[in-house]
Amino acid sequence: MTARILVTGGAGQLATALVRARGDAVVRVGRPAFDFDQPETIAAVVAQVRPALVINAAAWTAVDAAEAEPEAAARANHSGPGLLAVACRKAGAGLIHVSTDYVFDGLKGAPYTEVDPTSPTGVYGATKLAGEQAVLAAHPGAVILRTSWVYATAGKNFVLTMLNAARRAPRLRVVADQIGCPTNADDLAAAALAVADRMLAGGAAYGGIYHAAGYGQTSWHGLATAIFEEAGQWGWNQPPVDPIATADWPTPARRPPDSRLDCGKLADVFGVRLPQWRRSLAEAVAAICRDADLPRKAAG
C-alpha cells in the first residue's frame, strides 16, 4: 500500500478533520494498529504504508488525567513521537507533529511566539514539550504545529461539553480568567494540509516550530457565551453563564492563564492564517445544532 500522507490519531478530532478534508488521499491509523504503548507498531506502520509525509495527530490529550498517569502520557506525547520521528527520518518521510499552547506557563501577558521560553505548568504540557524536542532531535526537517483549545463537531471538547451541560443545568459557571485562542479542528486540518503540501513540494527546509491557532482570543467564559449565542439562533437553550475565577474551579492540572499564540510565523513562511475563531465557532455550532437529535431545550 502506498500513500502520500499518513495520519495518526484514530478517531481523534484532528485526525477525523484531516480525513474529512482529504478523504481517500490520506491513510488514517489508530489503535491498536498504531499504538504508542506498543512501540513496535510505530515503525511497522510507517514501513507498511510508506508515506511521503506523516501528520501525527495522536496524543494523550486528557490534561487532568495526565497528572495521575505521567508515564502513559509520556509514552504518547514524548517517547512515542520520538520513535515516530526516527522512523520517518529513516524512511525519508516528512513529519508534521502537533503540539500545544500548554508548553507555556501563561505569564507572558502577550501572545507567545515560537522563540519564547517554555515552562509547562503540568504533566501534559511537560510531556508535549519533551515530545517536540525528541521529534526535532530525531528529524530536524519535521514541522511542529503548536495549537490550542481545539474543538470539533464530535469528540471530547469544550463546545460539546457546554451544549450538553446546557441541557441539564439552568445556569452555568465558567472560568473567565484564562484566555487563549479557540481552534476549529477543520481549520487546523486545512492549515496542516497546506503545510504538508508545501513540504511535499520540496525546494526549501521548513523544519522547526510554528504556532497554528484560531485568529483572535477569548476566555473560556467568552467562548461559552459565544457558543450559546450561536446555539440560540437554532432555538437551543441559552443558559446564563456566570464568570468565575480559576481558583473557584479547582482541577488536578494547573493551566496557563494566558496562552494566546502569535501565529505570524506560519503566515510569513507558509502564507497560512487560520480564520477568526468566532466565525469558525459559528460554523461548528450550526453543524452541531443542525445534525443533533438532542432535545433543544432543558426539560421543565
Ligand SMILES: NC(=O)c1ccc[n+]([C@@H]2O[C@H](COP(=O)([O-])OP(=O)(O)OC[C@H]3O[C@@H](n4cnc5c(N)ncnc54)[C@H](OP(=O)(O)O)[C@@H]3O)[C@@H](O)[C@H]2O)c1
Ligand atoms: N484538544 C485540544 O484542546 C488540544 C489543544 C492543544 C493541542 N492539542 C494537540 O492537538 C493534537 C490533536 O488533538 P485532538 O484534539 O485531535 O485529540 P483527541 O481528539 O483527543 O485525539 C487524540 C487521539 O490520539 C489517540 N491516542 C491517545 N493515546 C494514544 C496512544 N498511546 N497511541 C496511539 N494513539 C493514541 C487517541 O486514540 P483513541 O481514540 O484510541 O483513544 C485519539 O484518537 C494533539 O497533539 C494534541 O496534543 C489539542
